[in-house]
Amino acid sequence: MTSSFLIAGTHSGCGKTTISLGLMAALGQMGHGVQPFKCGPDFIDPTLHALVCGKISRNLDLRMCGADFVHQVFACHPAQVRVVEGVMGLFDGGAASAASLAKELGIPVVLVVDVRSAAESVAAVVKGFSELDPGVRLAGVIFNRIGSPRHLELVQGAVERYCQVPVLGYLPRDVEFAIPERHLGLHMGEEALSPGTINHLAETILHYVDVGGLLASTRDGSVLSAVAGEIEQAAASSGPKKRLAVARDEAFCFYYQDNFDLLEKAGLELVFFSPLHDQALPPDIHGVYLGGGYPELFGADLAANTTMRTALKNWSEQGGILYGECGGFMYLTQGIVDHDGDYHEMVGAFPVQARMATGLRSLGYRQATLMGDSLWGGRGDMLRGHEFHYSEIDEMPAEIDRVYILQDGRAEGYQLRNTLGGYLHLHFGGTPQAVEWFVGRLAE
Secondary structure, three states: OOEEEEEEEOOOOOOHHHHHHHHHHHHHHOOOOEEEEEEOOOOHHHHHHHHHHOOOOEEEOHHHHHHHHHHHHHHOOOOOEEEEEEEEEOOOOHHHOHHHHHHHHOOOEEEEEEOOOOOOOHHHHHHHHHHOOOOOOEEEEEEEEEOOHHHHHHHHHHHHHHOOOOEEEEEEOOOOOOOOEEOOEEOOHHHHOOHHHHHHHHHHHHHHEOHHHHHHHOEOOOOOOOOOOOOOOOOOOOOOOEEEEEEOOOOEEEOOHHHHHHHHHOOEEEEEEOOOOOOOOOOOOOEEEEOEEOHHHHHHHHHHOHHHHHHHHHHHHOOOEEEEEOHHHHHOOOEEEOOOOOEEEOOOOOOOEEEEOOOOOEEEEEEEEEOOOEOOEOOOOEEEEEEEEOEEEOOOOOOOEEEEEEOOOOEEEEEEOOEEEEOOEEOOOOOHHHHHHHHHHHHO
């Protein structure tokens, strides 16, 4: 028998990620194989999951990818325990919420409640979350930031009296696991969690949380060897594989693993390289993919690597297929003005500069309609993705094509020759035809 559950919070900042990581680590120490997942479009939490579990964490996003793809991804990655970390508060986000995902997958929810500055009133919170939507089953509740034995007695007593939700345990207020943050969220993987921190997390969870009771209440009845379905993808073309160079290092690290899988299953060979550390593009490539990340934090180092910047500019000017999204798009501009006001010269494929702002410039799901042929589709085709950035660019010259029209009417996706850049992080789970189109463009 296996177990599956989703860890949700009452709100952002309640300790959901800490408890998710702790439970994953504790389950691993108990000898269980754990497959992690993340609800929503987040790039950062999955790197933390992978570090703790030793397995790639998969994004499950109903809004970007649709229910069929989400079910396929969940079914194709079985384990003794499947743990899904939610997003924001349990019911935040409508169709993209953790509650919607739990109902769609038919899995129970473990609710994390920050009880600092509250006592018996926590029962009202738990009761409300347990009864708001009858389609969401709470397998239990974990209290975060319990201040004393008396505090625990008051909180737990009220919940047990007024709610039909098991209390699975708690974390004390004086047990703090501070994961350092950046302007786009937490630090990634090894930057944030040392082996010692992971071990301490696991031991703390095992001491304060009834992990055995959690597993017993979340058994899903599935058989580990039964893998349902294959993720749909474009058929691979015959002949030698086309080689796609993918930038991946400390500056360019925001990618969806399922995008990589779809590209590979469509017949591409992914060749990873580092704009920070490598002096040249990989040999015998047919296209370049620059994902998002933190180019503004590595502006000086990216600028210093003039041979790589020159190679990419020459590739663009000679008509090579080149795609950059968000941070990758910023790298393709003339330069980046960072948070300190320092200017760092970049590739120069687009005749604008990117500037870091003091606050968030754009956040949310996006659906893009193609106004003409591009690297990812033809006129009228739809693309789906997510936008999240603190930078902005100068006004792009009118002679450079805009290939997307977003739902709010903005024209985005800038195409010059075979170079396409924009702020939209694309996910192809709901639009596999875009991968087929892209592979066709490479074959040309």
